[in-house]
Amino acid sequence: MAFKDKVYSLVKKIPRGKTKSYSEIAKLAGRPKAWRLVGSILNKNKNPNVPCHRIIRSDGFLAGYNKGLRKKERLLKKEGVKIEKGRVVH
């Protein structure tokens, strides 16, 4: 299983209304120092089965989204995650 596939699986397992940071995903995928790839991979791969909108920066700020940050923010809010100025409110 390639690293990217593992990332996808993990992202798919993220429960609704929750967010995960890139480093967390990379860590669970087996490459704690490959968080950079997580974002890179998700960006290149537009898989609708993967809720990539739940992936945010470790700071809590929203990073990017293949469908547009605007949509990502709205989706998270819809799922129960509160966003403020592009940042996830903990």
Next chain:
DNA sequence: CGTATGACGTGCA
């Protein structure tokens, strides 16, 4: 097969 890249993260000036 080799090079360049990228939705990040952290440290240091």
Next chain:
DNA sequence: GTGCACGCCATAC
């Protein structure tokens, strides 16, 4: 407190 620069590693071309 803010800004800049480096590091890190699999994927794509």
